Amino acid sequence: MGKSTLLVNEALIELLNQQIQNETKAAAQYMAIAVYFESESLPALGSFFFTQAAEEREHAMKFIRYLLDAGSKPEVRGLGDLRNDFTNAADAVSCALDGELEVTRQINNLVGESAKHNDHMTHTFLQWFVTEQMEEEAAARAVLGRIRLAGNTGVGLLMIDQELATGSVPGMPAEPAAGQ
Numbered sequence: 001m002g003k004s005t006l007l008v009n010e011a012l013i014e015l016l017n018q019q020i021q022n023e024t025k026a027a028a029q030y031m032a033i034a035v036y037f038e039s040e041s042l043p044a045l046g047s048f049f050f051t052q053a054a055e056e057r058e059h060a061m062k063f064i065r066y067l068l069d070a071g072s073k074p075e076v077r078g079l080g081d082l083r084n085d086f087t088n089a090a091d092a093v094s095c096a097l098d099g100e101l102e103v104t105r106q107i108n109n110l111v112g113e114s115a116k117h118n119d120h121m122t123h124t125f126l127q128w129f130v131t132e133q134m135e136e137e138a139a140a141r142a143v144l145g146r147i148r149l150a151g152n153t154g155v156g157l158l159m160i161d162q163e164l165a166t167g168s169v170p171g172m173p174a175e176p177a178a179g180q
Contacts, residue, residue, distance in 0.1 A: 006070060006071045006072060007069070007070040007071055007121055008066075008067070008070040008071075008072060008119060008121065008122050009114070009117040009118075009119040009122065011113070011117050012110070012113055012114060012117060012119055012122055013067070013072050015109070015110055015113055016063055016066070016067055016072075016074075016110070016122070017067070017074060017075045017077070018106075019063050019106060019107075019110060020060050020063045020064055020067075020074055020075065020076065020077070021076075021077040021078075021079065022102075022103060022106050023056050023057070023059040023060035023063060023103070024056070024057065024060045024076070024077075024079060025079045025080065025082070026056040026059075026099050026100075026103055027053045027054070027055075027056035027057040027060065028053070028079055028082055029082050029083065029095065029096070029099055030049050030050070030052040030053035030056055030096065030099075031049075031050065031053045032082050032083060032084045033049045033052075033086070033092045033093075033095060033096055034046045034047070034048075034049035034050040034052075034053060035084075036084075036086050036092050037049060037089070037092065040089070040157075042089070042157060042158075042161045043161065043165075044161040044162065044163075044164035044165035045089070045143075045157075045160070045161050045164055047164075047165075048143070048164050049096070052096070052136075052139075055136075059129070059132070062128075062129075064076075066122075066125055070121070070122075083095055088152050088153070089147045089152055089153075089157055090144060090147050090148055090152045093140060093143050093144040093147055094144060096140045096143075096144075097137070097140040097141060097144055100133065100136045100137045100140050101137065103133060103136070104133040104136075104137060107126060107129045107130060107133055108130075110122075110126055110129075111123060111126050111127075111130060114126060143160070143164075146160045146163065147160060
């Protein structure tokens, strides 16, 4: 497509396509973490991470829709390797937190590049993700902190699983209202 039909700066298209891949990979990694917790008979932790996977897929879809609306053709790419084996609950949640920290770095890079290229539309679009990343990191830290506090085994994990089932994990950000 020609420059005149694009609403997004052409220099950002590759970075936005890369972010589609990053978000899709994050969704798949969350599914692997959810499977770990389900296999450990911790259904609320499994459900929590399946929900996180769905959210990451929604994030990828937001980037796809943005590029389409901006007159570009998004690319859906392969994911690369994922972790499927975890030594314990803290290892699995640490993997999730590490992933969120990486996505935050990626989003911050996109924000910086959009400012550098004077692309206010993309910069504004990305602000939702900046706020979302703060919430995602806080949630992962809250769950990891509880697991570490509980000693990462037995009854403590069952209690954390129950806390997640009832939505009462201390330090976990409240879910925003639908559409936010």
